[in-house]
Amino acid sequence: MDKREMLYEGKAKQIYAVEDERYFIMTYKDEATAFDGAKKGIIKNKGIVNNRISCLLFKMLEEQGVETHLVNQIDERNVIVKRLQMLPVEVVVRNVAAGSLSKRLGIEEGKELPVPIVELFLKNDELHDPMINECHARVFGWATKEQLEDIQARGLKINEILTQFFDSIGIILVDFKLEFGIFEGRIVLGDEISPDSCRLWDKVSLEKLDKDRFRRNMGGEAEAYQEVVRRIEKVLG
Numbered sequence: 001m002d003k004r005e006m007l008y009e010g011k012a013k014q015i016y017a018v019e020d021e022r023y024f025i026m027t028y029k030d031e032a033t034a035f036d037g038a039k040k041g042i043i044k045n046k047g048i049v050n051n052r053i054s055c056l057l058f059k060m061l062e063e064q065g066v067e068t069h070l071v072n073q074i075d076e077r078n079v080i081v082k083r084l085q086m087l088p089v090e091v092v093v094r095n096v097a098a099g100s101l102s103k104r105l106g107i108e109e110g111k112e113l114p115v116p117i118v119e120l121f122l123k124n125d126e127l128h129d130p131m132i133n134e135c136h137a138r139v140f141g142w143a144t145k146e147q148l149e150d151i152q153a154r155g156l157k158i159n160e161i162l163t164q165f166f167d168s169i170g171i172i173l174v175d176f177k178l179e180f181g182i183f184e185g186r187i188v189l190g191d192e193i194s195p196d197s198c199r200l201w202d203k204v205s206l207e208k209l210d211k212d213r214f215r216r217n218m219g220g221e222a223e224a225y226q227e228v229v230r231r232i233e234k235v236l237g
């Protein structure tokens with residue numbers, strides 16, 4: 001399947017049309033941004049690592065009954081995916097307080113949550129992806145009641161699968177963000193699951209192995225991403 005015209009370029013990926021209108025090719029870049037593009041940089045080989053990690057995790061999720069957009073990884077940076085009609089609502093699942101939750105509610109970073117918290121955000125860079133609730137999503141037509149129930153339940157199921165998996169490779173899944181879309185009338189998991197979209201802490205040292213190293217100018221992000229893919233490939237590769 002060959003790339004045709006580029007349909008969309010995001011901050012970390014490009015989307016290309018292919019001959020078969022049921023699919024896209026997604027191309028992962030090394031560009032990294034934070035704070036809605038205000039901070040820009042390159043994380044060496046991030047595109048290669050995130051494509052690999054996302055493909056391996058999506059394949060594992062598929063094997064456990066979660067439909068994803070993954071069709072086939074073509075090469076290091078390219079993957080064939082189903083052409084989803086994306087919902088503009090992002091689902092964040094949290095197991096440990098961190099990031100915007102800690103900031104917004106004054107909860108100490110690192111505090112374990114007794115049950116996972118699910119949050120919804122509107123995908124809109126200009127508005128800085130504001131947090132929304134189900135009423136906002138329904139009233140303004142971003143998702144229906146059924147879709148909201150579905151994506152939140154899926155978020156929790158994916159959390160169970162991923163938490164257990166990351167634990168088995170010595171990593172705490174602190175939180176992560178999911179995006180869903182519609183394919184042939186079904187809700188399907190899209191976008192990526194990678195150190196860009198998750199907080200991953202080493203279980204023993206609590207060292208950050210994710211994009212917070214870039215967001216917080218800590219350095220060592222390329223190495224951290226490599227460490228995550230190395231551990232995942234040992235089990236799933």
Ligand code: TMP
Pocket residue numbers: 092098099100101129175176177196197198199
């Ligand atoms: P937050 O604590 O900043 O709201 O982030 C929650 C999770 O969502 C975290 O794992 C990182 C991920 N995330 C994205 O994937 N994209 C984003 O633009 C932001 C802000 C967070």
